[in-house]
Amino acid sequence: MYLIDITIQSNRIPAKRADELLTAHRNWFTNQAEKGNFLLVGPFLDKKMAGLVIAYAESREELEEILSQDSYYPDLATYGVHEFQANIISEKLIDYKGK
Helix, strand or coil, rough: CCCEEECCCHCCCCCCHHHHHHHHHHHHHHHHHHHCCCEEEEEEECCCEEEEECCCCCCCCHHHHHHHHCCCCCCEEEECCCCCCCCCCCEEECHHHHH
8 A cells, every 4th residue: 555645836837727637636536546546535734735645556566657647747746655554444434534
């Protein structure tokens, strides 16, 4: 599993493409969640234009392929990726959706 810290480089985004890129970015999140690749997605509340993804991929190469499909990839966002092992998962996780 992977923790991904995504930060959009808003100063690099052409104003005329901002809405289009953001819509595509959000659709990418939805599509990857529906495929089971993204298990949790949400924005940081203390950092603008940034958020966290908990993802599952068989390998780092597979994850890189998934990331490459983002509308902001590779130059309009930074992707901090950390591999981790989930040893404890609370059954109450779903209770926190949207909070």
